[in-house]
Amino acid sequence: MKNETRLIETAPGIRLSVEVAGAIDAPLLILMHGWPELGHSWRHQVGPLARAGYRVAVPDMRGYGGSSKPDRIEAYTTDTMADDMAAIARALGAVRWAAVGHDWGAPVAWRCALRFPEQVAAIFSLSNTHGVVPRGDYASKADAVYPDRFFYVRYFQEIGPAEAELEADPRAALKQIFFALSGDAPQGEWTKIRPRDSLLLPGLIEPPAGPLSFMSEADLDFYAAHYGAGGFFGPLSWYRNNPTNARDALAYGDQRVTQPAGFLCGSKEILLTMVPDGLDQMRGACDRLLSETILPGAGHWIQQERPTEVTEALLGFLKAAAF
Numbered sequence: 001m002k003n004e005t006r007l008i009e010t011a012p013g014i015r016l017s018v019e020v021a022g023a024i025d026a027p028l029l030i031l032m033h034g035w036p037e038l039g040h041s042w043r044h045q046v047g048p049l050a051r052a053g054y055r056v057a058v059p060d061m062r063g064y065g066g067s068s069k070p071d072r073i074e075a076y077t078t079d080t081m082a083d084d085m086a087a088i089a090r091a092l093g094a095v096r097w098a099a100v101g102h103d104w105g106a107p108v109a110w111r112c113a114l115r116f117p118e119q120v121a122a123i124f125s126l127s128n129t130h131g132v133v134p135r136g137d138y139a140s141k142a143d144a145v146y147p148d149r150f151f152y153v154r155y156f157q158e159i160g161p162a163e164a165e166l167e168a169d170p171r172a173a174l175k176q177i178f179f180a181l182s183g184d185a186p187q188g189e190w191t192k193i194r195p196r197d198s199l200l201l202p203g204l205i206e207p208p209a210g211p212l213s214f215m216s217e218a219d220l221d222f223y224a225a226h227y228g229a230g231g232f233f234g235p236l237s238w239y240r241n242n243p244t245n246a247r248d249a250l251a252y253g254d255q256r257v258t259q260p261a262g263f264l265c266g267s268k269e270i271l272l273t274m275v276p277d278g279l280d281q282m283r284g285a286c287d288r289l290l291s292e293t294i295l296p297g298a299g300h301w302i303q304q305e306r307p308t309e310v311t312e313a314l315l316g317f318l319k320a321a322a323f
Helices: 039-051 078-091 105-115 138-145 161-167 170-180 217-230 233-237 239-252 270-274 278-285 307-320
Strands: 004-011 014-021 028-032 055-059 097-102 120-126 257-266 286-295
Touching: 004 078, 014 039, 014 078, 028 039, 028 078, 028 105, 039 055, 039 217, 039 307, 055 078, 078 105, 078 239, 097 105, 105 120, 105 239, 105 257, 120 307, 161 170, 161 217, 161 233, 170 217, 233 239, 257 278, 257 307, 270 278, 278 286, 286 307
Parallel strands: 028 055, 028 097, 097 120, 120 257, 257 286
Antiparallel strands: 004 014, 014 055
């Protein structure tokens, strides 16, 4: 089973670089990565999933890596990303498929389940729970929770400052971000209290010398090369559509997910701290939540930190979902 990389047109002028593995007639899984990653974040899962009998499609999401990078913020909404995933499925000839997402890829996967209920047979989320999006202005809510302290989402809203900081040395920036959100860093490192007007990186713990425990130097070089070439505007613009995404979510009514669903994260997952009722929201919003797994000691980059356990959990869910 030889992997191939295809450029798939998902919208006029938009092409996504998609790694495809597995038999052509096998059930399709689309694996969606988050920020600041690439399809490469699923490198440990692709082979085992294909050998288990699935066709696996792993895109560099819109704005990332080898994929198109529109220069308009509004090109990066969650509905738009979901449409990209459905277009990949059509290009690969899949009528039914399973959506698997991590970090920002998880809201896209959840949205795929809502937007394409007849196509998406199952949804598996890593790190990001599903819940009804609250009404109201996102910026005001962020100010209410983090009134006088740094909050990375607010920092990312203005075009320019975050790009300049992260693009000054993409490799060093990525290594620091990857370490700070991993299970190897102190709990709560990402959201520790610091001045509201801080930059992102100076407030984070310095990573150790040498390779990270869950990422080789070659893998970090791979990430850095892509971000050095493509920049951070597209990836950061995902955050700049929060108000639009919240408004769009209202079109899906109660946003109940009726397909079989599964969830997995690490016990040191920062999103569980940031959304303390996230698990309860997800349980209430999913009709068929078949699995809920929390891996002790693991951080945010769960499929890279605990690759074997993630693959086994995903395969177990897919079996339970009869997909």
